[in-house]
Amino acid sequence: MTDTSTADEANRYKVGRRFFVYAPPLKGVRPSKRKPPNPPYKGAPAWKCSVYYYWWEYLRRHDGYRQCCMRGGKGKYAKLYGDFGNVHAHDDFWQWWSKEAHSELFCEPTARQIRVLDENSRFEPTLSNDTLTLELPLEVRTAYLITRIRSVLKQYEAQAKAAKRISRARYPVATKPVLTSLHQHLTVYDAYRANPKLKLYELYDLIHADAGLYVSESVEGETVAASKKLLLPYDYILRTIKQRKANLVRRHIRIAEQYIDAVGQGKFPLRKGR
Incomplete structure (x- = not known):
C-alpha cells in the first residue's frame, strides 16, 4: 500500500461506483469536479492524461514481460500476466482498460461499513492504523453517545486523514506521478x-x-x-x-x-x- 504525499489526494476520483486515487483515463467529459491533471503534452487526449495509461505503456516496453506474452503467460512473469494479460495482443489501450476490465486492477475496493459485533462475532483488538473500535454502553443517552463519538473521532483526525491517503487497490500507484x-x-x-x-x-x-x-x-x-x-x-x-x-x-x-x-x-x- 502506498501513502501519497498531500491531503488533497485523500479525495478519490469517482467514476460511476468506482474510485481511483489518481485521475483515470476517460473518453468524453471528465465527470469529476476535481481539477484534472496536467496533460503529459499539449493536446493530449483525456484518456492519455492518466498514470494508468503510462503504466500500460511502460509494461509494453518490458522485454521479459513481452516474452511472457509470446509464451501465452508462462514463465517468470506468469503471476503478473494473470492480472495484466497480453498487453501486446493489440495496440488499443482503451480496449485493454475498459472492455477487458483491467481498470479493476487500480480502483479502490468498496468502502467498509460500520458493523456491530454480536455474540457470534469474533472480536479482535484493533491493531491497524485504519480501524477504530468503540464500545458503546446502550444505557447511556443517545445524544451523549453521539457527542462522545464526535469527540473521539476528533482525537483521531490526523490518523483518519492518513488512512484516507492510503491506496488499497490491488496495484496502487507507487509515487505521485508527473x-x-x-x-x-x-x-x-x-x-x-x-x-x-x-x-x-x-x-x-x-x-x-x-x-x-x-x-x-x-x-x-x-x-x-x-x-x-x-x-x-x-x-x-x-x-x-x-x-x-x-x-x-x-x-x-x-x-x-x-x-x-x-x-x-x-x-x-x-x-x-x-
Missing part, C-alpha cells in the same frame, strides 16, 4: 531503442522538440554562432553543449529503464534514483 516526465522519459527511451546507432547528443537534436527537452547552448556567456561570427575558436563550446545534451538524454533513458524494471514487479512509477 505525467509530463513520464511522457518525456518514454519518448526519449523509444527514440533511443529505434536509433541505436545515433550518438546521444544526436538523439537530442532529433527529438528535443517532440520530447520537450532543453539545454542551454551558452557556455560562459559564449555561443557557437557568436564565436563563428567573430572567427573565434568554438571547439570547447561545442564539446560542452554536446556533453550537456548527451547527459540529459542519458538521464531520461536511465530513469525510463528503472521504471520499466519496476513495472515488471507490479510497481509504477518507481525508481531508485536519477
Whole structure:
C-alpha cells in the first residue's frame, strides 16, 4: 500500500461506483469536479492524461514481460500476466482498460461499513492504523453517545486523514506521478531503442522538440554562432553543449529503464534514483 504525499489526494476520483486515487483515463467529459491533471503534452487526449495509461505503456516496453506474452503467460512473469494479460495482443489501450476490465486492477475496493459485533462475532483488538473500535454502553443517552463519538473521532483526525491517503487497490500507484516526465522519459527511451546507432547528443537534436527537452547552448556567456561570427575558436563550446545534451538524454533513458524494471514487479512509477 502506498501513502501519497498531500491531503488533497485523500479525495478519490469517482467514476460511476468506482474510485481511483489518481485521475483515470476517460473518453468524453471528465465527470469529476476535481481539477484534472496536467496533460503529459499539449493536446493530449483525456484518456492519455492518466498514470494508468503510462503504466500500460511502460509494461509494453518490458522485454521479459513481452516474452511472457509470446509464451501465452508462462514463465517468470506468469503471476503478473494473470492480472495484466497480453498487453501486446493489440495496440488499443482503451480496449485493454475498459472492455477487458483491467481498470479493476487500480480502483479502490468498496468502502467498509460500520458493523456491530454480536455474540457470534469474533472480536479482535484493533491493531491497524485504519480501524477504530468503540464500545458503546446502550444505557447511556443517545445524544451523549453521539457527542462522545464526535469527540473521539476528533482525537483521531490526523490518523483518519492518513488512512484516507492510503491506496488499497490491488496495484496502487507507487509515487505521485508527473505525467509530463513520464511522457518525456518514454519518448526519449523509444527514440533511443529505434536509433541505436545515433550518438546521444544526436538523439537530442532529433527529438528535443517532440520530447520537450532543453539545454542551454551558452557556455560562459559564449555561443557557437557568436564565436563563428567573430572567427573565434568554438571547439570547447561545442564539446560542452554536446556533453550537456548527451547527459540529459542519458538521464531520461536511465530513469525510463528503472521504471520499466519496476513495472515488471507490479510497481509504477518507481525508481531508485536519477
